[in-house]
Amino acid sequence: MIATDVPKSNDYPEGIKYRFQYMAEDGRTLLRFDNFPDHPRVDRHHYHTPDGVYDDIEYTDLKAHVRKFHTEMDDRRER
Numbered sequence: 001m002i003a004t005d006v007p008k009s010n011d012y013p014e015g016i017k018y019r020f021q022y023m024a025e026d027g028r029t030l031l032r033f034d035n036f037p038d039h040p041r042v043d044r045h046h047y048h049t050p051d052g053v054y055d056d057i058e059y060t061d062l063k064a065h066v067r068k069f070h071t072e073m074d075d076r077r078e079r
Helices: 062-078
Strands: 002-005 016-023 029-034 046-049 052-054
Touching: 016 062, 029 062
Parallel strands: none
Antiparallel strands: 002 016, 016 029, 029 046, 046 052
16 A cells, blocks of 8 residues: 655645555456546546456545555455
8 A cells, every 4th residue: 555645736636646456466456546547537536456447436535545445455355
């Protein structure tokens, strides 16, 4: 998990750049939350799974987003 304060900008209006990654032992991404503006068809705050990239996630603040990531990670671990 990485979250960095950055200057507020069009790319990072909250002044935070983050990526949270949950990986399998073989290096496959099982879940990643990030706000890197590199996916033109999804919102700034989005997540990656083995099936694709999605943006049906709400960002309110960093602490809540970390909790959401942990919940999603735990749910995937139980499957």
